[in-house]
Amino acid sequence: MRVPTIRRLGAALLALAGITAAGVIAATPAQAAVFSTYGTGVNVRADAYLSSAVVRTLPGPTSIDVDCQKLGDRVTVSGGSSSWWAHVPALGGYVTVAYVSIPEDKLPGVPECGGNPNPGPDITLANVQAMFGSRIANPRLVEEGLPSLNRAMRDANINTPYRKAAFLATLVHESRLEYNIREIGDTRLYGGRGYIQLTGDFNYGPAGRYFGIDLLGNPELARSLQWSAPIARWYWTVARNINPMADALHMGRVNAAIGYPAGTEDLRRCDSFKSAIRVLTGSVPGGIICTRPSKLSGDTSKLTSTEFDRLAGTPTSKG
Known part of the structure; x- marks a missing residue:
């Protein structure tokens, strides 16, 4: 199960209104895609792993400008789970997609950061x-x-x-x-x-x-x-x-x-x-x-x- 509709809707309305937990949304780089987080206390980490340093914490739903995404640790929350992390240059780190207000487990239309190695066929x-x-x-x-x-x-x-x-x-x-x-x-x-x-x-x-x-x-x-x-x-x-x-x-x-x-x-x-x-x-x-x-x-x-x-x-x- 992914993020409940009511959470997605609430965060989306904030984004449409041009408001984040910290105030007005900053100008978006042309190459970035804009999404919104939901919930409170969402960590921005230095890398796409739960053991990576927390560089800042988002106090509430926040609009984020994402330039790429990468695979990392799987995060499971009440709304769903994802192994993908969104890279947010303006915040200096990565946000788990589990806390991004989308129905998918991976950000649509966002390239992978530097490309990810093809894992190849499963081990038999x-x-x-x-x-x-x-x-x-x-x-x-x-x-x-x-x-x-x-x-x-x-x-x-x-x-x-x-x-x-x-x-x-x-x-x-x-x-x-x-x-x-x-x-x-x-x-x-x-x-x-x-x-x-x-x-x-x-x-x-x-x-x-x-x-x-x-x-x-x-x-x-x-x-x-x-x-x-x-x-x-x-x-x-x-x-x-x-x-x-x-x-x-x-x-x-x-x-x-x-x-x-x-x-x-x-x-x-x-x-x-x-x-x-x-x-x-x-x-x-x-x-x-x-x-x-x-x-x-x-x-x-x-x-x-x-x-x-x-x-x-x-x-x-x-x-």
Whole structure:
């Protein structure tokens, strides 16, 4: 469901009247398209991700001049949801389309910012079997989860061979690509569950708040078909910023970001990364880094995103 008609109408009337929450609408650049937000307290962020810095907050319905839009974090509100974000040059950032008064999930007639990479075809069971062989121990279950996993990859901008290879290689070692797996022998209340093997109240709590579900009260949701893939996407893009590590072919940093001590498992995962790239592109590029920076050799699972980024030397903004 998208934005209710009454909200769209109210915001549209404000725009037609030439009024915003801050006053009269400024002159519109010729190349921009004009839309209106609805609601109060809508954040303008530095990039199209919920973890990006808030550059300002709109106190009420506001007319915005949009020059382009980009895919980012999916935002769900009472009126609907969208993974698209409107770039508003005059405000110095991005506004989620979920708070733009239109019936669509994507702004009509607005170009994508710089163009977005074509995500290519969805990953299939045959793909992952070719990549990982006997690690795909339950093909029926893997195939059942692939539609939700492919959707999560699109929402997370896991849309290049390197990003797909890093993500899939990670999950096949975490969960054998089985959405409902529970870590064997782990009886802890917040033990490993799901595609990404979500672990610890320090992850269950933030992931639940992000999606508006009570993961602390019902941790089994983390291995449900509905939530396992979105939670993996949340960890990949919000709890950590892993896509840039995959872009750099730095599987060592990817492994550190997942949160376990360095060891021979790093090399096994790196081999799976190479195998996945070979299936997706036909060859394995040079320059793949399988080892971690020394500062990340320990157990990194409990580090905050900011702490991890400082040690890893990676940017804090998502993209």
